[in-house]
Amino acid sequence: MGDILLEIKDLHAGIEGREILKGVNLTIRRGEVHAIMGPNGAGKSTLSAVLAGRPDYKVSAGSVLYDGRDLLAMAPEERSWAGIFLSFQYPVEIPGVSITNFMKAAINARRKAAGLPELKPAEFLKLLKEKMSFVQMKGEFAKREVNVGFSGGEKKRNEIFQMAMLEPVLSILDETDSGLDVDALRIVADGVNRLRSPRSASVVITHYQRLLEYIVPDVVHVLKDGRIVATGGTELVQQIENQGYDSIDG
Amino acid sequence: MDKLYVAGRDAVPSFLRLGEGESLRMTVVVPEGVSCHLSLEVDLDGKGASLDLAGASMSSGSERVDISVVVRHNVPGCHSEQLFKSVAGGCSKVSFDGLVYVAQDAVRTVAHQQNHSLLLSESASVESRPQLEIYADDVECSHGATTGYLNPEELFYMRSRGIPEDVARDMQVQAFLSPILARAHSGHTNAAEQ
Numbered sequence: 413m414g415d416i417l418l419e420i421k422d423l424h425a426g427i428e429g430r431e432i433l434k435g436v437n438l439t440i441r442r443g444e445v446h447a448i449m450g451p452n453g454a455g456k457s458t459l460s461a462v463l464a465g466r467p468d469y470k471v472s473a474g475s476v477l478y479d480g481r482d483l484l485a486m487a488p489e490e491r492s493w494a495g496i497f498l499s500f501q502y503p504v505e506i507p508g509v510s511i512t513n514f515m516k517a518a519i520n521a522r523r524k525a526a527g528l529p530e531l532k533p534a535e536f537l538k539l540l541k542e543k544m545s546f547v548q549m550k551g552e553f554a555k556r557e558v559n560v561g562f563s564g565g566e567k568k569r570n571e572i573f574q575m576a577m578l579e580p581v582l583s584i585l586d587e588t589d590s591g592l593d594v595d596a597l598r599i600v601a602d603g604v605n606r607l608r609s610p611r612s613a614s615v616v617i618t619h620y621q622r623l624l625e626y627i628v629p630d631v632v633h634v635l636k637d638g639r640i641v642a643t644g645g646t647e648l649v650q651q652i653e654n655q656g657y658d659s660i661d662g
Numbered sequence: 663m664d665k666l667y668v669a670g671r672d673a674v675p676s677f678l679r680l681g682e683g684e685s686l687r688m689t690v691v692v693p694e695g696v697s698c699h700l701s702l703e704v705d706l707d708g709k710g711a712s713l714d715l716a717g718a719s720m721s722s723g724s725e726r727v728d729i730s731v732v733v734r735h736n737v738p739g740c741h742s743e744q745l746f747k748s749v750a751g752g753c754s755k756v757s758f759d760g761l762v763y764v765a766q767d768a769v770r771t772v773a774h775q776q777n778h779s780l781l782l783s784e785s786a787s788v789e790s791r792p793q794l795e796i797y798a799d800d801v802e803c804s805h806g807a808t809t810g811y812l813n814p815e816e817l818f819y820m821r822s823r824g825i826p827e828d829v830a831r832d833m834q835v836q837a838f839l840s841p842i843l844a845r846a847h848s849g850h851t852n853a854a855e856q
Contacts, residue, residue: 465821465822488818489821491822492823500822508834509833509837514820515823521829578824
């Protein structure tokens with residue numbers, strides 16, 4: 413087993429005064445893929461929002477250690493520099509900003525934070541092309557405004573493209589399968605699988621088992637009403653598929 | 663003709679007249695730190711005259727920027743396009759008054775006017791007063807105005823990719839102004855060099 417990468421202890425969090433996470437405990441080691449499954453409203457997206465540092469979500473109790481650091485004290489951009497990546501359930505459109513400029517700003521900010529010089533334009537373009545082919549994106553893709561006018565599948569591929577560009581240590585995929593047809597799902601899953609490494613870990617958040625046929629998790633958790641109520645292997649996925657979330661008691 | 667005026671550097675004209683078949687593409691930029699009152703009246707006096715007017719203002723301190731534009735369609739078949747964008751921060755105040763007048767004879771007029779503002783602080787203010795005065799039939803006229811703050815969803819998305827908050831804000835402001843700044847950067851005759 414790898415070192416502990418993420419350690420969540422008794423995490424309580426919510427939005428607009430409403431508590432959604434009611435004591436989440438979760439330990440993730442390097443090299444592992446964890447699936448978090450749960451019905452709508454269980455708190456899956458809240459967990460991913462809190463881990464990425466969304467300002468409108470408030471933590472009322474508990475702690476999160478990431479690579480030995482107090483994650484909750486870090487700004488969203490610092491979390492990114494430290495290797496955390498959230499694939500958004502609903503990727504945001506940024507009119508007027510091209511994918512190229514967006515990624516250039518992201519890559520160079522991270523390099524600056526690490527005390528490295530900016531990438532030379534030729535190096536950056538090479539990286540961009542390499543990672544675009546990774547998710548089967550064509551040349552004009554880089555010139556498009558971020559997510560503006562993208563189909564559901566293109567938005568999710570764009571998330572995985574960004575993930576490939578940023579080479580995260582901890583990837584959190586929030587409902588990355590929602591709204592994808594089988595071809596797009598396969599491209600996305602292939603991308604994620606190719607990014608697996610012994611030093612990194614992934615959290616795959618999903619309502620359905622479908623994505624987990626393509627990205628096979630090491631550990632499966634069931635989140636219900638703000639708590640993890642069951643942890644096991646892929647047999648849990650099968651149980652949910654056959655008997656529903658009601659079969660798993662909190 | 664294609665002209666760029668930078669307030670505080672160039673004398674921005676206050677009256678212009680376009681005759682038959684004449685067309686003017688004009689861009690006015692009010693940079694940060696410049697307080698001004700710009701008043702521009704354009705008469706479209708010849709058939710087929712065409713005006714393409716754009717302006718941007720940026721203010722981040724205690725600037726006062728007042729822009730007032732009157733475009734008169736006096737004869738048939740003229741075309742005017744107006745796009746003004748303001749970014750207001752600090753405790754700056756920006757106002758935009760835009761009147762499009764279409765005379766009774768000025769049939770087949772096409773006139774569009776847009777004014778969009780982005781507020782960067784709660785102490786900044788913008789006022790937008792677009793007006794249409796139309797006395798002719800058979801015209802195509804529209805105006806629109808919006809005022810808003812930077813989108814927090816966009817900011818968080820950018821920050822989650824490692825773009826620091828101040829850089830993310832700058833990128834959003836640049837994106838907002840880009841349709842006008844692109845005009846200012848490309849192919850314009852610099853009014854000060856004439």
